[in-house]
Amino acid sequence: MDELYWDWGFALEVLPVLLQGAKVTLLATLLGSLLALVVGVVLALLRRSRLHFLRWTARGVIEFIRSTPLLIQIFFIYYITPEIGINLSPLATGVLALGLHYGCYLAEVFRAGIEGVDHGQWEAARALNLSRFHTYFDVVFPQALRAALPATGNYVIAMFKETPQLSAITLLEMMQLAKIIGSENFRYLEPLTLVGVLYLVFSLIAAIAVLLLERKFPPEGFRLR
Amino acid sequence: MTFYEMLPLLLRGLGVTLLIVLLALPISGLVGFLAGITRLYAGWFLRSVVVVYIEFFRGTSVLIQLYWIYFVLPFLGVSLSAVSAGVLAIGLNIGAYVAEVVRGALLTVPQGQSDAAVALNFSAWQRLRYILLPQALANMLPSLGNLSIELLKATSLVSLITVADLTYQAKALADLTLQVGLIFGTVLLIYFFLAQLLAALFRALEKRVGRGLKRGGLQGG
Amino acid sequence: MKQPKIRFQDVSKFFGDQPLFDGFNLDITEQEIVTLIGPSGSGKSTLLRMLMTLETIDGGEIFIDGEPLWHCERRSKTVKADEKHLRQMRAKLGMVFQHFNLFPHMSVLRNIAEAPIRVLGKSREQAYNDAACLLEQVGLADKADAFPADLSGGQKQRVGIARTLAMQPSVLLLDEITSALDPELVDEVLDVIRQLAATQRYTMLLVTHEMYFAREISDRVCFLDQGRIVEEGRPEQLFSQPQSPRTQSFLASFLRS
Numbered sequence: 085m086d087e088l089y090w091d092w093g094f095a096l097e098v099l100p101v102l103l104q105g106a107k108v109t110l111l112a113t114l115l116g117s118l119l120a121l122v123v124g125v126v127l128a129l130l131r132r133s134r135l136h137f138l139r140w141t142a143r144g145v146i147e148f149i150r151s152t153p154l155l156i157q158i159f160f161i162y163y164i165t166p167e168i169g170i171n172l173s174p175l176a177t178g179v180l181a182l183g184l185h186y187g188c189y190l191a192e193v194f195r196a197g198i199e200g201v202d203h204g205q206w207e208a209a210r211a212l213n214l215s216r217f218h219t220y221f222d223v224v225f226p227q228a229l230r231a232a233l234p235a236t237g238n239y240v241i242a243m244f245k246e247t248p249q250l251s252a253i254t255l256l257e258m259m260q261l262a263k264i265i266g267s268e269n270f271r272y273l274e275p276l277t278l279v280g281v282l283y284l285v286f287s288l289i290a291a292i293a294v295l296l297l298e299r300k301f302p303p304e305g306f307r308l309r
Numbered sequence: 310m311t312f313y314e315m316l317p318l319l320l321r322g323l324g325v326t327l328l329i330v331l332l333a334l335p336i337s338g339l340v341g342f343l344a345g346i347t348r349l350y351a352g353w354f355l356r357s358v359v360v361v362y363i364e365f366f367r368g369t370s371v372l373i374q375l376y377w378i379y380f381v382l383p384f385l386g387v388s389l390s391a392v393s394a395g396v397l398a399i400g401l402n403i404g405a406y407v408a409e410v411v412r413g414a415l416l417t418v419p420q421g422q423s424d425a426a427v428a429l430n431f432s433a434w435q436r437l438r439y440i441l442l443p444q445a446l447a448n449m450l451p452s453l454g455n456l457s458i459e460l461l462k463a464t465s466l467v468s469l470i471t472v473a474d475l476t477y478q479a480k481a482l483a484d485l486t487l488q489v490g491l492i493f494g495t496v497l498l499i500y501f502f503l504a505q506l507l508a509a510l511f512r513a514l515e516k517r518v519g520r521g522l523k524r525g526g527l528q529g530g
Numbered sequence: 531m532k533q534p535k536i537r538f539q540d541v542s543k544f545f546g547d548q549p550l551f552d553g554f555n556l557d558i559t560e561q562e563i564v565t566l567i568g569p570s571g572s573g574k575s576t577l578l579r580m581l582m583t584l585e586t587i588d589g590g591e592i593f594i595d596g597e598p599l600w601h602c603e604r605r606s607k608t609v610k611a612d613e614k615h616l617r618q619m620r621a622k623l624g625m626v627f628q629h630f631n632l633f634p635h636m637s638v639l640r641n642i643a644e645a646p647i648r649v650l651g652k653s654r655e656q657a658y659n660d661a662a663c664l665l666e667q668v669g670l671a672d673k674a675d676a677f678p679a680d681l682s683g684g685q686k687q688r689v690g691i692a693r694t695l696a697m698q699p700s701v702l703l704l705d706e707i708t709s710a711l712d713p714e715l716v717d718e719v720l721d722v723i724r725q726l727a728a729t730q731r732y733t734m735l736l737v738t739h740e741m742y743f744a745r746e747i748s749d750r751v752c753f754l755d756q757g758r759i760v761e762e763g764r765p766e767q768l769f770s771q772p773q774s775p776r777t778q779s780f781l782a783s784f785l786r787s
Contacts, residue, residue, distance in 0.1 A: 152500040163489040280373050
C-alpha cells in the first residue's frame with residue numbers, strides 16, 4: 085500500500101533525469117518555433133500573393149494541416165522520410181512536424197496582422213516609391229508583427245505543451261523519460277506528476293515572458309534591422 | 310496487403326475515434342459551461358476551485374493529463390479503462406478551454422441586459438438561462454466550433470495508451486505493410502473530412518441561433 | 531404622519547474612496563411624482579439604481595413601505611439582505627432605462643410577456659393577452675411580432691415602458707428615458723408617461739433633462755448636486771424662483787442651450 089503515498093526520495097532521484105529531458109523539450113520548442121515563424125511568414129505572404137493558384141494552394145495547405153492531428157503528421161514524417169532517402173533524427177523530425185503544424189496557425193495570425201495595418205501606410209509607402217520588398221520589410225512587418233505578438237507567443241506556448249507527443253517517435257524528452265522511469269520502477273506517480281508540474285511552471289514562465297515582450301516592443305512598431 | 314484488405318481495420322479504428330469524439334464532446338461542453346458560469350458568478354470558494362481546474366488543464370497538455378489519468382490514478386485506487394481515461398482526459402482538457410470561451414462570451418453581453426433582467430425581477434438562474442446565455446451563445450459558437458476540431462485532433466492521442474482508434478490502426482498498418490504514404494494519407498484525409506463535418510455542423514448551429522439574434526440585432530436592445 | 535412609500539435614510543455610497551453620497555436623506559410619499567434634476571455626475575441615476583438594487587449601498591438604509599431594502603430578518607436576527615428578500619422587494623419596483631435594454635433575441639410581445647410568465651407565473655395565454663393590451667396602450671399594437679432592432683428609438687422605449695408595467699409595480703423609476711432619443715421622438719414617449727400619471731396611481735421617481743416635462747408632471751422637483759439635495763420644492767416654485775445660486779446657474783445653463 086505504500087504506492088499510495090508520494091515518495092519524496094524517489095521524486096528527488098528522478099528530477100535530475102527529467103530536467104535533462106527538459107533540455108530536449110525546450111530545444112525542440114525553440115527550433116520548432118523558429119521554423120514555424122519562417123513557415124508562417126511564407127504562407128502568410130503566399131496567402132496574399134497576386135497569383136490565384138498560390139493563394140488557394142496556401143489556403144488549402146493551412147486548412148488541411150490545421151484540421152488534422154499533429155500526432156499523425158509526426159508519424160507521417162517519421163515514416164516517410166527514410167523511404168524517400170532522407171534520414172532525420174527524432175529531434176529533427178519533431179522540429180519539422182511542430183514547425184509545419186504551428187507555422188499554419190501562425191500564418192493566419194500574421195495574415196490578420198498584415199491586414200490590420202492601416203491602409204494609409206501602404207499608400208504612404210507607394211508615395212515614397214518604396215519597392216514591394218521594402219514596403220513589406222520596412223513599413224508593414226514591424227507593425228504587423230507587433231500586432232501579432234501576443235497570439236504568436238500563445239501559439240509558441242501551445243507548441244511547447246504539445247512536445248510530449250514527440251515521445252511517440254522515441255525522442256528522449258521529458259515525457260518519454262518519465263514513462264521509461266515509470267515502467268522500470270512500476271511507479272508512475274512521481275515521474276508523471278513531476279512532468280506535469282514542470283510543464284505548468286515552464287508555461288507560466290513563458291506566459292510572463294510573452295507579457296514582458298509585449299511591453300518591450302511598443303505598439304507603434306519597431307525596427308526590423 | 311492491398312488497400313481493400315486494410316479498409317476493415319481502418320474503419321474499425323474510425324468507429325473507435327467517433328465513439329471517443331461523441332463521448333468527449335458532450336462532457337467538454339457540460340464541464341465547460343458549468344465551469345465558465347461558476348467562474349463568473351459563484352462564491353469565492355467554488356470560483357477558486359474552478360480557476361485551479363481551468364488553469365491546471367490549460368497549463369499542461371492533454372497527453373500528460375491522459376497519461377496521468379491512465380497510469381497514475383490506478384495507484385490512487387481509481388482504475389479506468391483506456392477508453393474511459395481517454396474520454397475523461399480529453400473531455401476535461403477541452404472543457405477547460407470551453408469554460409474560458411463561455412466566460413468571455415457572457416462578458417460581452419451588455420450590462421444593461423442584466424440590469425433589465427434584475428429590474429424585471431428574474432431570479433439569478435432565469436437571468437442566465439433566458440437572457441444572458443441565449444445572447445452569449447451566438448458569440449461563442451465560432452470558438453466552440455474550433456474547439457470541437459481541437460477535440461477531434463486530441464483523440465488521436467488515445468492511440469498512445471493502446472486504444473485502437475484510427476491513429477492506432479494507421480500506425481499498426483504502417484509498421485506492418487510499410488505502405489506509409491497511402492495509409493497516413495488516407496487517415497489524414499479521413500480526419501480532415503471529420504473536421505470539415507464538425508465545422509459545418511457548428512456553422513449550421515450558428516445560423517440557427519443567429520437567426521433570432523440577427524433579426525434582433527445584438528445592439529438592438 | 532403617513533409612512534413614506536420610499537425613504538432614503540443616511541444613505542452613503544462610495545466609488546473607490548470617493549464618496550458620492552454621504553448621509554443622503556429623501557422621503558417620497560405614496561403616489562407622489564418626484565423628479566431629480568442636476569448636472570451629470572450628481573448621482574441622480576445612482577439613486578435610482580440603488581433603489582432598484584442594481585448598485586449596493588455602503589451605509590444607511592433604503593425603506594420601501596417601511597421595510598428595509600438591504601437588510602432582512604432571518605431567524606430573528608437582522609442580516610444583510612439575501613436574494614429571496616431582494617426579490618420580494620423588487621416586486622414593488624419597475625425601472626425604465628435610458629438605453630431601453632430590450633432583449634434583442636425576443637419579439638416585442640415576448641419582451642413584455644417573458645417576465646410575467648417566468649416570474650409571476652402567469653399562464654402563457656394570459657401573459658400574451660396582457661402584453662397585447664399594454665402594447666395597445668403605448669400605441670404599438672401592430673408591432674407585437676417585430677424584433678427590437680426593427681423599431682425606432684421612441685418605439686423601443688415605449689416597449690420598455692410596457693415591459694415594466696407588465697410586472698405591475700407600484701413604484702416606477704424612470705432613468706433619463708428620453709436622453710438617448712432623437713428630439714422628434716421624445717414626445718411620443720413622454721405622452722405615454724403623461725397618460726400614466728393622469729390615469730394611474732403610481733409612485734414615480736424620475737431623472738430627466740426635459741425641464742418643461744419635469745415642470746408639468748412633477749409634484750416635487752429636487753435639484754441634486756454632488757450627492758446632496760441643494761434645493762427642492764414644487765415645480766413652479768423651483769423653476770420660477772430658484773433660491774440657491776447653484777440651482778439658478780444650472781437652470782440658466784439649460785435655458786441657454
